[in-house]
Amino acid sequence: MSRRRLASCLLALTTLAGSMALAGCAPEPAPVGPRLTATPEVPRPGATDADDASTDAAGPGVVPGCIDGVVRIGASSQVFAVTADCPRLEVSGADVEVAAAGVEIGEVIVRGDGNTVEVADPSQVIIEGQRNTVDAVSIGTLEVRGNANQAIVDQALSFVTVNGNTNSIQAGQVGSVTDNGDGNIIGSR
Numbered sequence: 001m002s003r004r005r006l007a008s009c010l011l012a013l014t015t016l017a018g019s020m021a022l023a024g025c026a027p028e029p030a031p032v033g034p035r036l037t038a039t040p041e042v043p044r045p046g047a048t049d050a051d052d053a054s055t056d057a058a059g060p061g062v063v064p065g066c067i068d069g070v071v072r073i074g075a076s077s078q079v080f081a082v083t084a085d086c087p088r089l090e091v092s093g094a095d096v097e098v099a100a101a102g103v104e105i106g107e108v109i110v111r112g113d114g115n116t117v118e119v120a121d122p123s124q125v126i127i128e129g130q131r132n133t134v135d136a137v138s139i140g141t142l143e144v145r146g147n148a149n150q151a152i153v154d155q156a157l158s159f160v161t162v163n164g165n166t167n168s169i170q171a172g173q174v175g176s177v178t179d180n181g182d183g184n185i186i187g188s189r
Helices: 003-023 049-055
Strands: 070-076 079-081 086-094 097-100 105-113 116-119 124-130 133-136 139-147 150-163 168-179 185-188
Touching (some): 086 097, 086 116, 124 133, 133 139
Parallel strands (some): 079 097, 097 116, 105 124, 116 133
């Protein structure tokens, strides 16, 4: 084999080996799907509805924390538990369940459809969407924008504004009410 041909073969082999080595350094593709801002409960493989009682002991997914004064949860058909105090809780998506009754949250915003949020004593709650439920011990100000939403307040609800239809607002004690809709039920429990 001539020197020229040998050099050409070596160059080709070096280029091929270099390409193969660089292939291992390629960046990973971006994850597909929505980015979750909290850790959801992960169903066990092969679990059935009969197993639900045993999975309750493990509890729901835990939110990683209050970032810049806000806990943000955006998901669909998942269960979360907020375990640390935070000035604001934002929930968006569909059929999301959030348990935050054991912590101090100042403001709650719920957007989407079919979400359920349990909180203790927020000063303000805003519900936007359809079929959302907020369950609280007391609420300072409640604003509802949408239809077929529900707020259940064990004690006092100071101010209520409803812009929508067929919403149900029940509290131990109801203060000022502004009802800008049809078929809304706002009253004492």
